[in-house]
Amino acid sequence: MPDVGEGLVEARILTWHVAPGDTVTDGQPVCEVETAKAAVELPIPYDGVVAEILHPADAVVAVGTPIISVAPAGAAAPAPAPVRQEVLVGYGPRTDGAALPRRHRTAQPVAAPPARAAETAEEPRPRAKPPVRKLAKDLGVDLSRIRGSGADASITREDVLAASSALREAAAVRPGERRVPVQGVRKAxxxxxxxxxxxxxxxxxxxxxxxxxxxxxxxxxxxxxxxxxxxxxxxxxxxxxxxxxxxxxxxxxxxxxxxxxxxxxxxxxxxxxxxxxxxxxxxxxxxxxxxxxxxxxxxxxxxxxxxxxxxxxxxxxxxxxxxxxxxxxxxxxxxxxxxxxxxxxxxxxxxxxxxxxxxxxxxxxxxxxxxxxxxxxxxxxxxxxxxxxxxxxxxxxxxxxxxxxxx
CATH class of the missing domain: 3.30.559.10 (Chloramphenicol acetyltransferase-like domain)
Incomplete structure (x- = not known):
């Protein structure tokens, strides 16, 4: 997301004009975004083929965050992203494509492991960047209850704000009211x-x-x-x-x-x-x-x-x-x-x-x-x-x- 104005830190994607597989040329508008000051179209600075749209329409994206991936024209289709597999803390995910032996949750019950092993096999910590975690803490949002919409199912700022909004509505539902998020030009x-x-x-x-x-x-x-x-x-x-x-x-x-x-x-x-x-x-x-x-x-x-x-x-x-x-x-x-x-x-x-x-x-x-x-x-x-x-x-x-x- 480029800085399309002085001092802007984020912008909301209004609509995408392209989809994965589309051919794009240098200078072609690929999406329209709303900043705190205006709605503008963003041109792509490359020739190539759209490989991936990294953020959907209506997402609020920080300046400097990648929003689209473009492969050179004629390049082979990108290989599927390796499946991230959960392992013991400290070993990291296996990314070489080799299968890891693991027990499926639908398998027959097995003997209970020792207490220490059980602790390490708990659900992994929700994936979120430090600023997102701080935002969740400030808003009182439990990250473990959010399904992430970002890359690799990571939890984004928008996910936290949406969860916070839902919590507020659930806590203060009054007949005849409707809440509208303040963003973009109106917020500015x-x-x-x-x-x-x-x-x-x-x-x-x-x-x-x-x-x-x-x-x-x-x-x-x-x-x-x-x-x-x-x-x-x-x-x-x-x-x-x-x-x-x-x-x-x-x-x-x-x-x-x-x-x-x-x-x-x-x-x-x-x-x-x-x-x-x-x-x-x-x-x-x-x-x-x-x-x-x-x-x-x-x-x-x-x-x-x-x-x-x-x-x-x-x-x-x-x-x-x-x-x-x-x-x-x-x-x-x-x-x-x-x-x-x-x-x-x-x-x-x-x-x-x-x-x-x-x-x-x-x-x-x-x-x-x-x-x-x-x-x-x-x-x-x-x-x-x-x-x-x-x-x-x-x-x-x-x-x-x-x-x-x-x-």
Whole structure:
């Protein structure tokens, strides 16, 4: 299992694309795995024939563990693995293929051996690596009651976790409940949100914004066609406005270096977009989004969202974000207090756009109104700076025409 992302220690195999006996070529995807950050396909780095699949689908495998065996093309079929035979402790298994004289369990009863011999003929110790044994001890799992699914019937980490889960369910069965293992993207999201909530001092500021002109512009461009056939949407307009505000206030595009007690100012804005997927919430980002034209930003946004919803975001897509937008308005939510992604200074929540009574040019009128909520790390962004970023984002949305004229 290769390390497909920074700091990852394990991945879950989602599906195999090959089977034993299949011919594979260098670079061919052979399986799809889910890491803590994304689902990715793994290519094989060899030409040859699949000899053995070492871990089944749905298995969680540590980085560095072999998952597939490939023989050179045209090589003779591998010889059957020698049968491991149980012997007295200290002598090890016989592996030369020669038969060992042994008594079968179905044989007729024989005279009882001396007590010491009886002790050495007990059931062998369950096969498991030290980390697996420690995990079993921590979870209170009896390894002798587990049938191993690993090589040579060894007990794996997944076997222990499954046994622990079964024990918990048996001990706390309640009508109307269902337990779902937390793993992959959902597990990573949970860990990141806990880390964010308890390390960065969050502050959230709110602002109601008249986006009537923005919504009219979006509807008009969708109807008549935008310059360069830009896929225009309210989210695109909010993203462009947010990038404008961050360009005006670059000190808000930063991160906190705790070990060195330094503020790290970022020269480019990698704009993250929160996307709900079947595997959980992911936040891929558009690299150096501030340099893009409206057409380039629109295309990047469309590709990013489509890739994420298809479950094809790569770890590189999810790394390095500096600011994020969460579009809660599509769910009918007016506002909220979004949690920062770890390592980022700001996150903007875009609420639902609703017709509301509003004072416009000195008279009461019905206007399209939304609420923007900006959460920020108070170590990096004080109240004044946060207010300026939020106000400048709102100002662009109130007068959006210049966004479509290029930069």
């Amino acid at each position: 999201t949970a860990q990141a949100m806990v880390a964010s909530a308890f390390t960065a001092p969050h502050v959230t500021e709110f602002l109601e914004v008249d986006v009537t002109r923005t919504m009219k512009l979006v509807r008009r461009l969708k109807k008549t066609g935008s310059p360069g056939d830009i896929p225009v949407s309210p989210l695109l307009m909010v993203a462009a406005a947010y990038l404008t505000a961050l360009r005006r206030h670059p000190e808000a595009n930063a991160s906190w270096d705790e070990p060195n007690q330094e503020i790290v100012l970022k020269e480019q804005v990698n704009l993250g977009i929160a996307v709900a997927t079947a595997r959980g919430l992911v936040v891929p980002n558009i690299k150096d989004a501030g340099r893009l034209t409206p057409a380039g930003l629109a295309g990047a946004l469309r590709t990013l969202v489509a890739t994420a919803r298809a479950g094809r975001s790569t770890p590189a897509d999810l790394r390095g974000g500096t600011a994020t937008i969460t579009n809660i308005g599509v769910l009918g939510v007016d506002t909220g207090t979004p949690l920062l992604n770890p390592g980022e200074a700001t996150i903007l929540a875009f609420g639902a756009v609703r017709p509301k009574p509003w004072v416009h040019k000195g008279a009461l009128a019905v206007r399209d109104i939304t609420t923007l909520a900006l959460s920020f790390d108070h170590r990096l962004v004080d109240g004044e700076l946060g207010a300026k970023v939020l106000a400048d984002t709102a100002a662009v949305l109130e007068h959006p025409q210049r966004l479509m004229m290029g930069r």
